[in-house]
């Protein structure tokens with residue numbers, strides 16, 4: 001496995017489905033009928049579609065948890081039906097709703113299970129467990145020896161992702177992995193997955209029925225109808241701006257312009273600035289920097305430049321120490337956060353501003369509602385121009401036909 005591990009170096013490989021069908025025993029209709037699709041190496045492809053459309057069946061045929069009735073599946077050019085099913089499964093990461101951890105095994109044993117099965121020695125496995133827990137933001141010293149029931153739902157999902165990645169598989173199958181956690185934790189886990197994937201470049205097949213999740217995570221989205229019929233397979237942007245038919249349009253739902261906020265990142269917009277002072281400065285420093293403008297708000301930063309508190313000039317003036325000025329900074333967004341996340345942070349903030357931090361939590365700037373509104377406006381205008389060009393294009397084609 002050490003050689004395999006080096007050979008693939010964990011990078012994604014292409015997955016191909018050719019006319020793949022599944023008919024469950026005793027069922028009149030196929031659950032999946034003749035699906036053909038290519039999942040490019042290193043991309044995240046999200047399968048979305050209504051309940052019962054066959055998303056899970058399609059995905060599970062890739063690692064042969066479900067055997068196809070007919071058709072061909074290749075991973076990195078290898079025909080999976082010709083491989084030993086157990087070996088295949090160990091080489092494909094798999095993470096499911098509610099994490100699917102073994103309750104009687106510690107977190108460490110859960111994460112180290114596949115490396116152990118494929119013959120890694122104890123030391124290498126144990127180092128890998130710690131590395132993986134670190135990767136998903138769980139302190140190994142604190143969590144390694146706990147049992148799954150001693151973790152929150154979000155932490156269990158993180159362990160599930162760590163376990164799926166442990167043997168460094170080139171392919172990761174994720175079946176509604178964040179379906180069972182609250183919306184805030186879900187957002188955090190999605191961000192973490194995107195951060196991981198930016199470094200790891202796995203080929204990820206992700207099943208969800210949440211279209212917003214698909215837009216946020218997918219390089220491409222396959223919108224599936226009954227029996228896994230592919231209604232549209234394209235980038236999130238293309239599906240949002242140009243749904244293939246009414247069914248896809250229905251799935252995209254209202255507010256497509258708003259949904260595009262999940263495609264835009266904070267780093268793409270110009271962040272603003274507010275006056276700042278560090279915690280060791282005298283309160284008068286911040287007060288003076290804020291000046292006399294009503295409602296102006298500034299930030300108190302810690303010694304490492306991380307935002308600690310919001311304060312107005314009046315609030316800064318009423319304390320002897322900036323560590324007690326105003327109110328704590330509750331929430332922040334990063335440059336990689338989506339504008340939707342930024343909008344949510346803005347809307348829940350008392351003053352309607354979200355603070356942007358860098359990779360070490362340091363202050364970078366702020367975004368406010370005006371910045372986000374301007375982006376929405378620009379997106380709407382872009383879409384309107386695209387639509388107009390298309391109409392003009394098809395009218396020109398139509399008039400050409402008339403003339404002939």
Ligand SMILES: Nc1ncnc2c1ncn2[C@@H]1O[C@H](COP(=O)(O)OP(=O)(O)OP(=O)(O)O)[C@@H](O)[C@H]1O
Nearest residue numbers: 024027031049050051052053054055056057058209
């Ligand atoms: N083991 C099984 N035996 C018979 N029929 C099955 C079996 N598993 C799934 N099905 C049927 O196959 C179809 C597709 O199911 P599948 O679970 O793949 O859909 P899905 O899109 O993942 O749904 P959901 O979003 O609800 O999880 C459904 O009609 C389901 O009832």
